[in-house]
Amino acid sequence: MKKKLNIGLFGFGVVGEGLYEVLKTSPAFDAKITKICVKNKKPRSLSEDHFCYNADDILEDPEINTVVELIDNADQAYEIVKKALQKGKNVVSANKKMLAENLSEMLQLQRDNNVSLLYEASACGSIPVIRNLEEYYDNDLLLSVTGILNGSSNYILSKIFDHNQSYASALKDAQDLGFAESNPSFDVEGYDSLFKLIILTLHSFGTVVNPNDVLTYGISNISDFDINYAREKGQKIKLVAQVERLEDKNISLFVLPRLLGKDKHIYSVEDEFNGVVIKGLAYDKQFMFGKGAGAHPTGSAVLSDITALAHNYSYEYKKLNYSGGFTYNKDKAIELYVRYQDKSVLDHFNFDQINEEYRGPENSYTIGLIKISELLKIQDKLRELDIFIAITGSTLNY
Numbered sequence: 001m002k003k004k005l006n007i008g009l010f011g012f013g014v015v016g017e018g019l020y021e022v023l024k025t026s027p028a029f030d031a032k033i034t035k036i037c038v039k040n041k042k043p044r045s046l047s048e049d050h051f052c053y054n055a056d057d058i059l060e061d062p063e064i065n066t067v068v069e070l071i072d073n074a075d076q077a078y079e080i081v082k083k084a085l086q087k088g089k090n091v092v093s094a095n096k097k098m099l100a101e102n103l104s105e106m107l108q109l110q111r112d113n114n115v116s117l118l119y120e121a122s123a124c125g126s127i128p129v130i131r132n133l134e135e136y137y138d139n140d141l142l143l144s145v146t147g148i149l150n151g152s153s154n155y156i157l158s159k160i161f162d163h164n165q166s167y168a169s170a171l172k173d174a175q176d177l178g179f180a181e182s183n184p185s186f187d188v189e190g191y192d193s194l195f196k197l198i199i200l201t202l203h204s205f206g207t208v209v210n211p212n213d214v215l216t217y218g219i220s221n222i223s224d225f226d227i228n229y230a231r232e233k234g235q236k237i238k239l240v241a242q243v244e245r246l247e248d249k250n251i252s253l254f255v256l257p258r259l260l261g262k263d264k265h266i267y268s269v270e271d272e273f274n275g276v277v278i279k280g281l282a283y284d285k286q287f288m289f290g291k292g293a294g295a296h297p298t299g300s301a302v303l304s305d306i307t308a309l310a311h312n313y314s315y316e317y318k319k320l321n322y323s324g325g326f327t328y329n330k331d332k333a334i335e336l337y338v339r340y341q342d343k344s345v346l347d348h349f350n351f352d353q354i355n356e357e358y359r360g361p362e363n364s365y366t367i368g369l370i371k372i373s374e375l376l377k378i379q380d381k382l383r384e385l386d387i388f389i390a391i392t393g394s395t396l397n398y
């Protein structure tokens with residue numbers, strides 16, 4: 001039976017206001033936003049009497065049975081979501097950082113309080129990837145989930161590759177358009193993709209992986225040399241996140257820039273769009289594509305979760321609960337491009353095998369096979385060094 005929802009909304013920024021506008025175009029939506037909690041008093045598109053500034057005005061209100069959390073602070077979001085669940089309220093959240101860093105506890109809170117936490121908007125904006133992984137790909141056939149999960153970095157790479165725009169001005173545009181996180185280093189250094197990958201991994205393979213344990217490298221060090229290298233090979237560079245099934249119920253994960261050609265579906269994913277390729281036995285490849293950021297696309301995913309709550313939907317976490325989950329393994333060897341100026345940086349890389357080397361007057365590169373575990377040992381160093389790294393794809397199943 002459909003449940004009557006009385007909603008308390010946290011946040012009225014890009015996504016919160018986007019949700020409000022999307023709701024106006026959904027006359028069939030049968031729920032009420034009773035209160036909106038924000039941080040600061042300032043002029044807004046709605047009158048002041050819609051807003052409150054104390055979280056407890058919503059959390060302690062027994063009439064409010066649903067909390068929609070759309071704020072930009074992960075620590076405060078954690079407190080809000082935790083208390084809402086403990087108070088017996090169902091919750092919708094878009095906060096991938098908060099979710100990825102607290103997944104185990106969020107699962108437990110749902111069980112202990114017999115409530116539901118939905119978060120489709122937290123991964124890939126408008127693309128319904130979580131619910132599909134949970135409901136359709138609920139069997140053993142799944143082999144890998146590979147995607148462009150961050151709209152801002154993809155927007156920047158598109159503007160650099162296709163419009164010769166500078167990195168700095170493309171980043172500024174992504175911020176002005178509301179795609180970027182309040183701290184845009186989350187986008188460009190790969191952390192936003194990482195948090196989304198952690199969430200997708202739970203729904204793909206039933207494994208809760210600690211984000212600190214995953215190889216993550218972003219696009220902030222990309223140079224004209226790297227762009228020209230890709231262009232000369234008829235390739236592009238995209239920031240790609242992947243979880244892949246290995247032998248013996250193991251999985252491997254990474255977030256890395258990737259050199260890829262036209263034969264890959266995600267080659268043509270541009271601007272703030274996201275694209276996810278799901279590879280499996282029996283069906284080979286399937287491709288989901290859509291807007292991964294922005295007010296209305298993200299608001300539409302939040303609306304879908306709210307509607308699902310009205311129909312008493314909750315994630316069953318089928319892979320975790322019924323098939324035991326997979327073990328995270330860091331030993332996969334990948335083929336990596338490393339561009340550098342000072343040859344001594346190569347001393348940090350414990351390559352299993354060198355496949356190609358180029359020495360130029362200013363920039364040089366080495367391509368070779370290296371284990372993810374070796375790169376994890378130098379993860380912090382990778383971000384400090386004057387280098388750019390990208391996976392070539394030759395060792396990947398997609």
Ligand SMILES: NC(=O)C1=CN([C@@H]2O[C@H](COP(=O)(O)OP(=O)(O)OC[C@H]3O[C@@H](n4cnc5c(N)ncnc54)[C@H](OP(=O)(O)O)[C@@H]3O)[C@@H](O)[C@H]2O)C=CC1
Binds near residue numbers: 013071095181298
């Ligand atoms: N932007 C996007 O395209 C997407 C964003 N997300 C996620 O959605 C969430 C919101 O992002 P976005 O809308 O872009 O962020 P914004 O910065 O645009 O808005 C944040 C909102 O949160 C409010 N806020 C901050 N702290 C508190 C608090 N403690 N209590 C109540 N309200 C608070 C702010 O209040 P005030 O208005 O007073 O400053 C503001 O209204 C983030 O988790 C983000 O990662 C997910 C998918 C896409």
Ligand SMILES: N[C@@H](CC=O)C(=O)O
Binds near residue numbers: 122149179181187
């Ligand atoms: N900053 C994020 C917003 C959506 O999750 C992105 O650019 O993808």
